[in-house]
Amino acid sequence: MSRDAVIALGRRVLRLESEALATAEARLGANFADAVALVAGARGRVIVSGVGKSGLIGRKIAATLTSTGTPAVFLHPADSVHGDLGIVGADDVAILISKSGETDELLGLLEHLTGLGVRLIAITGEGESSLARLSDLWLDGWVREEACPHDLAPTTSTTVALALGDALAVALLDAKGFRREDFARLHPGGALGRRLLTRVRDVMLREHLPILRSGDTMRHAIVLLAEKRGIALQLDRDDRLAGLMTAGDLTRMMEREEDVLSLSVDRVLTRAPKTARADELASAVVFRMEQHGIMAMPVVDDDGRVVGVVHLHDLMRARVQ
Numbered sequence: 001m002s003r004d005a006v007i008a009l010g011r012r013v014l015r016l017e018s019e020a021l022a023t024a025e026a027r028l029g030a031n032f033a034d035a036v037a038l039v040a041g042a043r044g045r046v047i048v049s050g051v052g053k054s055g056l057i058g059r060k061i062a063a064t065l066t067s068t069g070t071p072a073v074f075l076h077p078a079d080s081v082h083g084d085l086g087i088v089g090a091d092d093v094a095i096l097i098s099k100s101g102e103t104d105e106l107l108g109l110l111e112h113l114t115g116l117g118v119r120l121i122a123i124t125g126e127g128e129s130s131l132a133r134l135s136d137l138w139l140d141g142w143v144r145e146e147a148c149p150h151d152l153a154p155t156t157s158t159t160v161a162l163a164l165g166d167a168l169a170v171a172l173l174d175a176k177g178f179r180r181e182d183f184a185r186l187h188p189g190g191a192l193g194r195r196l197l198t199r200v201r202d203v204m205l206r207e208h209l210p211i212l213r214s215g216d217t218m219r220h221a222i223v224l225l226a227e228k229r230g231i232a233l234q235l236d237r238d239d240r241l242a243g244l245m246t247a248g249d250l251t252r253m254m255e256r257e258e259d260v261l262s263l264s265v266d267r268v269l270t271r272a273p274k275t276a277r278a279d280e281l282a283s284a285v286v287f288r289m290e291q292h293g294i295m296a297m298p299v300v301d302d303d304g305r306v307v308g309v310v311h312l313h314d315l316m317r318a319r320v321q
Contacts, residue, residue, distance in 0.1 A: 013147040013155065020143045020156040021163055027140045028167075035121050035137045036171045039070060044091030046072035047118065049080075051105050053154040054097040054161065061095065061165030068169050069178040077105035080112060090117035095165070098122075099141070099157040101129020110134055123161050139164050200285055201278035203318050204299050204308035211235055211306075212245070212265055221245055221265050231296040233306055234269055240304040243269030246296070275300045276310055286315045 001009075039046060046065055050058035058074050065072035075084055088094075094113050098106050101124035110131065113120060122135035125142040132138040141164060147155035172178075210228035212221055213235065224232040230247035245268060253268055254260055274292055276285045276299045289297060289312050299308035 016145065016147045017156050017159045020160050023144070024141065024160045024163060027142065029140075031137050031139060032164075032167070032171075035139060036168060036175060038119055038121065038137065039093050039168065040172055040175045042091060042093045042119070044089045044093070046070060047075050047088055047092050047094040047113070048072055048097070048165075049075045049077055049094065049106060049109055050097035051077060051103050053158050054099065054103075057158050057161045057165065058095070058097050060162060061097075061169070064166060064169045065172070068173045069176050070169065070172045075109070077103075077109040080109050085112055085116075088113065088116055088118060093119045093121065095121045095123060095168075096131060096135065097124070097141075097161050098129075098131050099125050099154060099161075101126040101131035103131070106131060107134075123164055125157060125160075139168075198282040198318055199278065200276050200280045200282055200299055200310050201308070203282055203314050204276075204278065204310040205314075206308045209233065209306065209309055212243075214242070214266065216265050218261050218263050218265055218268075222250065222260075225250055228309075229296060229311055231298075231309060231311075233298050233309070234265065235306060239306060241273070241275065241298055241300055241306050243271050244273040244298060245269050248295075273298065277301075278307055282310075282315055282318060285310060286312065289315075 046062070048058040048062040048065075049055070055074075055076060062072040062074040073087060075087065080088075096106055096110060101122065107130055110120060114134070120135035121137045121139060122129075122131045123139045123141045124131050125140075126132060127138055127140065127142075141157065141160045143156040143160055145151050146153060146157060208228075210224040210232045211234075212224065212232050216234075221232050225245070225247050232245045233241060234243040234245070236242045243266075245265070249268060249270065250260070253263070257263060274288065274294060274297055276288075276297045278299055278301070285297065289295070294312070296309055296311045298306050299310055301307050
């Protein structure tokens, strides 16, 4: 097969799958809202099940639900008849996934779940299938054809099933008022948790701050810039931020002035600098600093009093970017 033919085949697969998703979007109806309400109102967990490729999709849906505030577990139909039904309770809701809706193992599990009083949601491409008819709700996973050239290997059908699971998870997230902070608490160990949990107060410097007062000399300011990582803050009598000077300001001044030491600090300060708050997300401050080319930023309280200084390098070391 030529290089161009390979590219054309890849594009065909992507086109068919995107068309299948567009069709699924158009066919999504009231049953979806009912499914969200059913899961949101359930006192137990979500039991997700499927066989083969549908089972792999089910595992991902269960993981997505759990990470977004809806406890879920994957149950393989074969394992269910060998003791694993013990994880199921009458307050649970089950999501059963099958393209045909006639998978024998899944229908066997459906019978057991029904006997336990579990409410059932089917994701299948056949609305008249046994799975759809025997479930409480049916989510339409119909596709015109698989992307496989022989219309056999699950491709577009599994993509649609996965997208319906994601749609459920996101709708449930919204219905439950699940916040960024809730998400972070469920992901404390990785980069995402750091981004969502780390606040400026966790990284900022609080002591020995580079403070200038009105009337201080440029000599004093230059010493502070050298010793305090390129930033000096002028405070008023109430410790409110009155101005700021950086190493960059000093460099630009030296290019214009012959005798920098003779200048007044008050003449060269930035009077309305960018600031941060201690309770801000550190990742948001990183974005703002990078956007404006800032290496260090004063941290102020609600009254404008300086409570710290945060450096971009410290934020980067905390891995919150």
